[in-house]
Amino acid sequence: ILNVEQSPQSLHVQEGDSTNFTCSFPSSNFYALHWYRWETAKSPEALFVMTLNGDEKKKGRISATLNTKEGYSYLYIKGSQPEDSATYLCAFGGGKLIFGQGTELSVKP
Amino acid sequence: GAGVSQSPRYKVAKRGQDVALRCDPISGHVSLFWYQQALGQGPEFLTYFQNEAQLDKSGLPSDRFFAERPEGSVSTLKIQRTQQEDSAVYLCASSPRTAPPYNEQFFGPGTRLTVL
Numbered sequence: 001i002l003n004v005e006q007s008p009q010s011l012h013v014q015e016g017d018s019t020n021f022t023c024s025f026p027s028s029n030f031y032a033l034h035w036y037r038w039e040t041a042k043s044p045e046a047l048f049v050m051t052l053n054g055d056e057k058k059k060g061r062i063s064a065t066l067n068t069k070e071g072y073s074y075l076y077i078k079g080s081q082p083e084d085s086a087t088y089l090c091a092f093g094g095g096k097l098i099f100g101q102g103t104e105l106s107v108k109p
Numbered sequence: 110g111a112g113v114s115q116s117p118r119y120k121v122a123k124r125g126q127d128v129a130l131r132c133d134p135i136s137g138h139v140s141l142f143w144y145q146q147a148l149g150q151g152p153e154f155l156t157y158f159q160n161e162a163q164l165d166k167s168g169l170p171s172d173r174f175f176a177e178r179p180e181g182s183v184s185t186l187k188i189q190r191t192q193q194e195d196s197a198v199y200l201c202a203s204s205p206r207t208a209p210p211y212n213e214q215f216f217g218p219g220t221r222l223t224v225l
Contacts (some may be wrong), residue, residue, distance in 0.1 A: 004151070020119045032212070032215070036215075040126070041214075041218065042218055043112060043113065043198070043216045043217055043218045043219075045216075046213060046214075046215070047221040048212050076127030089151060091151075091152075093212075094212050095140075095157065095165075095212055096142060096154040096157055096165060096168070097142075097144075097152075097198055097214065098154070099144075099153070101149070101151045102114050102151055106188065
């Protein structure tokens with residue numbers, strides 16, 4: 001059974017703090033690792049699709065790294081803002097996705 | 110442009126009732142996925158369509174769950190004789206690609222089903 005784990009489950013930070021989350025996944029049969037941001041009552045929004053070991057991707061204040069050999073990915077948010085409050089999901093796979101349980105981020109002004 | 114839409118957004122059903130959840134994918138997207146997210150969990154795969162063909166239904170939890178996509182665009186997920194454990198958010202996603210590994214999926218906002 002393929003398992004994707006995310007940590008922490010929830011995180012409460014102050015505006016301006018930098019933060020990071022972890023996603024661990026099976027290191028064998030790797031296709032792709034996806035990061036999504038899901039705000040309440042909205043559609044999950046794709047942040048990154050990562051396919052190569054050592055990949056680093058950046059979108060504004062958010063960046064992600066990928067280590068397929070050891071089976072983990074980090075998502076970083078620099079200078080968190082209240083609008084970053086959301087659940088961050090990682091998912092493993094190329095067709096049907098296997099999701100972690102998510103990290104719920106709350107940023108207080 | 111228009112994204113993936115789902116309807117209804119919220120559905121309350123009495124136990125034993127049948128429900129139908131609709132997904133309108135992005136126009137021209139070949140692949141369509143359904144996922145179920147129970148409270149406190151990540152989304153879990155239910156079924157996959159490539160055009161009108163249902164290629165994978167391994168995630169459907171019981172024979173009360175049925176999905177179709179008859180013309181290769183709109184899809185309907187039907188749950189018969191709903192049970193309380195069916196309460197979840199049902200997400201639909203579409204993709205322009207047909208094969209892994211680079212299958213970026215675009216999600217709808219989900220339908221939150223509550224079974225009383």
